[in-house]
Amino acid sequence: MSRFWSPVVHDLTPYVPGEQPRISQLVKLNTNENPYPPSPRVQAAIAAANVDSLRLYPDPESSALRASIAGYYGVAAEQVFVGNGSDEVLALVFQALLQHEAPLLFPDISYSFYPVYCKLYGIAYRTVPLDADFAIDPASYQQPCGGIIFPNPNAPTGRLLSRAAIEAMLQQHPDTVVVVDEAYVDFGGDSMIPLVAQYPNLLVVQTLSKSRSLAGLRVGLAVGNAELIAGLTRVKNSFNSYPLDRLAQAGAQAAFEDDAYFQVCRERVIASREALVAGLAALGFAVLPSAANFVFARHPAHDAARLAACLRQRNIIVRHFQQPRIEQFLRISIGTAAECQLLLSALADILADGA
Ligand code: PMP
Numbered sequence: 001m002s003r004f005w006s007p008v009v010h011d012l013t014p015y016v017p018g019e020q021p022r023i024s025q026l027v028k029l030n031t032n033e034n035p036y037p038p039s040p041r042v043q044a045a046i047a048a049a050n051v052d053s054l055r056l057y058p059d060p061e062s063s064a065l066r067a068s069i070a071g072y073y074g075v076a077a078e079q080v081f082v083g084n085g086s087d088e089v090l091a092l093v094f095q096a097l098l099q100h101e102a103p104l105l106f107p108d109i110s111y112s113f114y115p116v117y118c119k120l121y122g123i124a125y126r127t128v129p130l131d132a133d134f135a136i137d138p139a140s141y142q143q144p145c146g147g148i149i150f151p152n153p154n155a156p157t158g159r160l161l162s163r164a165a166i167e168a169m170l171q172q173h174p175d176t177v178v179v180v181d182e183a184y185v186d187f188g189g190d191s192m193i194p195l196v197a198q199y200p201n202l203l204v205v206q207t208l209s210k211s212r213s214l215a216g217l218r219v220g221l222a223v224g225n226a227e228l229i230a231g232l233t234r235v236k237n238s239f240n241s242y243p244l245d246r247l248a249q250a251g252a253q254a255a256f257e258d259d260a261y262f263q264v265c266r267e268r269v270i271a272s273r274e275a276l277v278a279g280l281a282a283l284g285f286a287v288l289p290s291a292a293n294f295v296f297a298r299h300p301a302h303d304a305a306r307l308a309a310c311l312r313q314r315n316i317i318v319r320h321f322q323q324p325r326i327e328q329f330l331r332i333s334i335g336t337a338a339e340c341q342l343l344l345s346a347l348a349d350i351l352a353d354g355a
Contacts, residue, residue, distance in 0.1 A: 017273055018178055026317055030333060032066060032292070032294050039258035041255070041261070045254035058245050060237075060243040062249050064080045081232045082252070087220065088218075095142040105141055106127060106148070106149070107136055115127075138162070153184050153189055153290070153291040154165070155292065158295060158296050160189045160204055166352065178201055179203045180192045186262075186266050187211060187293045191204065200227065208221075211266055272340050280295065284300065293333060295332050296329050298330070299328075318343075319335075
């Protein structure tokens with residue numbers, strides 16, 4: 001607390017990011033990073049970068065990268081926005097598109113950054129409870145609102161909302177922006193990007209942090225009607241802030257140009273997830289259906305906080321949330337097949353000796 005802070009800063013409950021340990025022997029299954037390295041083309045693009053060019057500011061429009069992304073998704077470059085990670089893209093989305101008199105709606109169990117942005121930017125919001133199976137209930141979004149945002153698949157539950165349900169939502173709210181945060185979509189969902197041609201109120205946000213193994217490069221994107229993208233660009237340019245740096249533009253572009261590598265990694269993660277789900281079920285865990293690169297699981301007979309602490313003692317980190325309704329769940333990121341196996345063996349030990 002400080003007398004120098006503005007009142008809104010006093011009231012903020014900042015997001016607590018997942019632990020980023022400094023020792024490397026840990027099995028790190030807590031922040032949904034990809035266990036595989038980025039495409040070799042990313043390495044080549046960054047190695048080929050001309051260091052002398054770093055004297056110069058980067059292209060503020062990220063034109064080459066946006067053209068690549070537009071080509072990849074079959075949209076126009078004016079329909080693509082990029083930022084330093086989807087967290088930054090979302091920050092601009094909240095400021096440019098979701099600040100209205102009527103409250104913004106999002107699920108009560110969801111990405112914990114959403115309420116932080118609302119408080120920071122003074123946006124009215126209302127959380128909408130997930131249903132009994134921890135799924136988003138589209139019917140409960142049939143209420144007047146200033147916008148809707150949800151991750152699909154949702155985080156931390158991993159549950160996917162169908163295209164039909166999202167289309168119904170878009171049709172019910174033709175004058176309201178509906179933001180689908182597809183941070184995890186490549187691991188089991190269909191992207192809603194093909195719908196942007198039909199729904200001017202749809203904005204899809206994605207990240208290169210998960211399925212393209214580039215959490216450290218900080219690149220996120222949004223695709224939508226050119227009018228929505230122009231709103232984001234207007235806020236970004238009014239600060240003259242947030243251009244992607246030269247290396248990030250080059251690396252991200254290379255990642256989109258190596259689809260074969262992307263598909264192989266994605267499929268490996270999905271295969272490890274299926275094996276992990278089966279292994280956890282064999283140990284007595286109840287696992288929610290996951291379309292993401294993590295699973296959300298609870299054991300009916302063992303306290304989740306204790307399990308997380310016991311795993312930590314064995315140098316395995318998973319995520320546990322102290323939040324009503326989900327405090328008995330663990331969120332476990334999908335590691336390599338070997339890491340998933342280590343986790344399962346550790347859990348088997350912990351469950352057997354109760355310590
Ligand atoms: N949306 C969701 C739902 C997430 O879980 C995350 C990752 N924590 C992000 C957005 C932000 O990811 P990044 O800033 O790395 O693109």
